[in-house]
Amino acid sequence: MKHKSEEKKSILIKLYRMYRFLYIHHFRILTSIIYKLTCLLLGCYIPPTVDLGSGVNFGHPIGIVIHQNSKVGKNTIIYQNVTLGRKDRSNQLAPIIGDNCIIGAGACILGNVVIGKNVTVGANAVVVTDIPDGCTVVGVPGKIIKGLQKNE
Numbered sequence: 001m002k003h004k005s006e007e008k009k010s011i012l013i014k015l016y017r018m019y020r021f022l023y024i025h026h027f028r029i030l031t032s033i034i035y036k037l038t039c040l041l042l043g044c045y046i047p048p049t050v051d052l053g054s055g056v057n058f059g060h061p062i063g064i065v066i067h068q069n070s071k072v073g074k075n076t077i078i079y080q081n082v083t084l085g086r087k088d089r090s091n092q093l094a095p096i097i098g099d100n101c102i103i104g105a106g107a108c109i110l111g112n113v114v115i116g117k118n119v120t121v122g123a124n125a126v127v128v129t130d131i132p133d134g135c136t137v138v139g140v141p142g143k144i145i146k147g148l149q150k151n152e
Helices: 006-025 028-042
Strands: 081-085 108-109 134-136 143-146
Touching: 006 028
Parallel strands: 081 108
Antiparallel strands: 134 143
């Protein structure tokens, strides 16, 4: 028997893929209805304009907010209460997340930020600068604790 969290994960991914498909094929009214229903039922705000790569997974799908211009790479795991958003109201620039990343619970990645491949963002970290491939970042503001050599 599936755990409720597993069921919500599965439902969120299926609904997102459905309304993303409808959006791409210009079924705007149906897209809007399914998107709003998903927001109400699951408490996750992932607009149809967001580009989620294949294999993206949600650890615990609740309280996840992703800006409409964000991109998330393949096989990335996003945990609960994560925000991928803009830094201020003056622009629509949003984060781009690389492949095979882990975004910990409560993390905020804000603004025109590029997160490299194979990056781990710790729980409750606030990231406002680019993070290169293979690093681990934690804290407020986010600091790299693993991945860069001293001469880099």
